[in-house]
Amino acid sequence: MNTFFEQFPIVFNALNVGFLQTMKLFAVTLLGAIPLGLLICFGSMSRFKPLSSVVRTIVWVVRGSPLMIQLLIVYYFPGLVLKTAIWGGGEHGRFIAASIAFILNYACYFSEIYRGGIQGVPHGQQEAGQVLGLSRRQIFFKITLLQMIKRIVPPMSNEIITLVKDTSLARIIALQEIIWAGQAFMKGSQGISGQIWPLFFTAVYYLVFSGILTILFSKLEKKLSYFKV
Amino acid sequence: MALLRVEDIRKKFGKNEVLKGISFSLEKGEVLAIIGSSGSGKTTLLRCLNFLETPEQGRIFVGDEELFDGEANEKMSDEQIRVKRLHFGLVFQNFNLFPQYNILQNVTLAPSLLKIDTPQNIEAHARELIEKVGLTEKAAQYPCELSGGQQQRVAIARALAMRPDILCFDEPTSALDPELTGEVLKAIKGLKSGDSTMIVVTHEMEFAKNVADRVIFMADGVIEEEGTPADVFDHPKSEKTRAFLQNSLENF
Ligand SMILES: Nc1ncnc2c1ncn2[C@@H]1O[C@H](COP(=O)(O)OP(=O)(O)OP(=O)(O)O)[C@@H](O)[C@H]1O
Ligand SMILES: [Mg+2]
Numbered sequence: 001m002n003t004f005f006e007q008f009p010i011v012f013n014a015l016n017v018g019f020l021q022t023m024k025l026f027a028v029t030l031l032g033a034i035p036l037g038l039l040i041c042f043g044s045m046s047r048f049k050p051l052s053s054v055v056r057t058i059v060w061v062v063r064g065s066p067l068m069i070q071l072l073i074v075y076y077f078p079g080l081v082l083k084t085a086i087w088g089g090g091e092h093g094r095f096i097a098a099s100i101a102f103i104l105n106y107a108c109y110f111s112e113i114y115r116g117g118i119q120g121v122p123h124g125q126q127e128a129g130q131v132l133g134l135s136r137r138q139i140f141f142k143i144t145l146l147q148m149i150k151r152i153v154p155p156m157s158n159e160i161i162t163l164v165k166d167t168s169l170a171r172i173i174a175l176q177e178i179i180w181a182g183q184a185f186m187k188g189s190q191g192i193s194g195q196i197w198p199l200f201f202t203a204v205y206y207l208v209f210s211g212i213l214t215i216l217f218s219k220l221e222k223k224l225s226y227f228k229v
Numbered sequence: 230m231a232l233l234r235v236e237d238i239r240k241k242f243g244k245n246e247v248l249k250g251i252s253f254s255l256e257k258g259e260v261l262a263i264i265g266s267s268g269s270g271k272t273t274l275l276r277c278l279n280f281l282e283t284p285e286q287g288r289i290f291v292g293d294e295e296l297f298d299g300e301a302n303e304k305m306s307d308e309q310i311r312v313k314r315l316h317f318g319l320v321f322q323n324f325n326l327f328p329q330y331n332i333l334q335n336v337t338l339a340p341s342l343l344k345i346d347t348p349q350n351i352e353a354h355a356r357e358l359i360e361k362v363g364l365t366e367k368a369a370q371y372p373c374e375l376s377g378g379q380q381q382r383v384a385i386a387r388a389l390a391m392r393p394d395i396l397c398f399d400e401p402t403s404a405l406d407p408e409l410t411g412e413v414l415k416a417i418k419g420l421k422s423g424d425s426t427m428i429v430v431t432h433e434m435e436f437a438k439n440v441a442d443r444v445i446f447m448a449d450g451v452i453e454e455e456g457t458p459a460d461v462f463d464h465p466k467s468e469k470t471r472a473f474l475q476n477s478l479e480n481f
Contacts, residue, residue, distance in 0.1 A: 133391060
């Protein structure tokens with residue numbers, strides 16, 4: 001299999017399989033980190049000092065250290081230190097470990113964005129609701145929430161597009177995502193070896209996907225542009 | 230009987246005593262102007278009436294209902310406060326309209342959420358109020374499309390939609406360009422005939438003179454002088470009042 005045209009279908013298939021795993025990690029991270037981030041945000045804004053300082057310290061540590069280290073710790077720590085390989089050795093175990101590290105890491109980033117969004121809504125909005133006799137719930141859901149969402153859409157879209165590319169870090173624990181799949185053709189796989197173009201070709205997937213996300217987010221921003229905050 | 234009775238309201242922020250025993254009363258349909266230099270506690274007083282601040286001491290009555298008693302041991306629940314503050318409305322210096330709602334929705338939001346009437350009646354009343362402040366053509370527009378003066382007039386309609394007994398204004402024209410203050414003051418003046426009871430904190434001396442039935446001059450957390458506009462503006466008894474009026478004339 002020497003010609004590019006012979007190699008291409010094989011590589012394309014392998015990369016698709018890898019990208020599916022990338023997508024799964026991306027989706028699971030969002031599903032977990034978006035709500036967990038809100039909890040962390042409330043924790044860090046709590047008036048109960050011990051809670052808020054613990055939460056803020058966690059956020060500082062997680063945001064202040066490389067995601068790659070966090071991946072390695074989550075994956076290897078239980079087996080090497082606690083002597084129980086809770087994740088198991090297979091692809092499934094690697095995926096769970098990667099998901100936990102990604103969700104925790106991104107939840108911390110999201111929590112800070114949420115905090116900025118909540119604190120960015122002027123206090124006068126809440127007071128205007130109060131003097132009209134509205135309850136805290138009504139004020140949050142009917143007044144503050146949408147203004148907060150509008151504020152966080154741009155930073156969230158940045159963060160989510162970063163996540164698309166960050167998923168490749170899971171390569172470090174040999175999760176079989178798209179980079180792993182592309183690299184396999186350097187060492188040798190399915191009769192193809194010594195090829196670097198499949199690895200370069202993975203970039204196309206990232207480009208296309210982040211391009212689609214960029215378009216979706218700008219649509220959302222446009223949808224919310226009927227009012228100013 | 231007076232519609233509003235305020236007795237010996239005291240409020241501190243930390244060690245800073247901002248209201249040092251404020252007492253006054255207001256008849257139904259009266260317009261009270263509160264003037265005074267910056268930091269004298271005017272905003273704090275309005276915020277106490279609207280339950281945005283809790284005084285340490287004093288009592289507030291509307292009609293024969295006691296709304297607040299500083300001596301009471303029990304803290305009022307959020308629910309209780311919400312009911313009591315409905316006697317008052319507040320128009321803020323910087324409008325605080327809800328940006329994501331159009332003008333009509335800004336006015337109908339609270340009445341609809343609190344279900345004070347049928348949806349049809351709420352909308353009809355809202356449109357009436359919007360007409361009263363002269364913004365009928367703007368009903369479907371959003372706050373960001375309106376001038377400051379128009380936004381403030383919407384804020385007035387929004388406050389009236391909850392049918393408060395007493396409507397408070399905190400320097401309603403201070404955030405506006407000078408050429409826009411007139412339309413807002415006119416709208417407030419227009420409410421006077423509709424026998425609304427109003428408390429207006431203002432730096433517009435002409436307005437206070439011409440529209441108010443009574444004027445209170447506040448200084449350092451106390452009522453320094455009180456009376457009809459003629460009393461306060463033309464024959465001030467207190468030295469502080471004279472100095473303040475002199476000052477504001479010069480700035481004008
Ligand atoms: N939330 C607060 N915390 C601490 N101090 C406050 C607070 N609100 C007001 N103060 C203080 O209370 C005093 C009176 O403030 P207030 O806003 O009532 O004055 P004002 O008469 O409305 O002045 P202005 O004409 O500038 O609006 C000021 O010294 C102010 O610093
Ligand atoms: Mg003030």
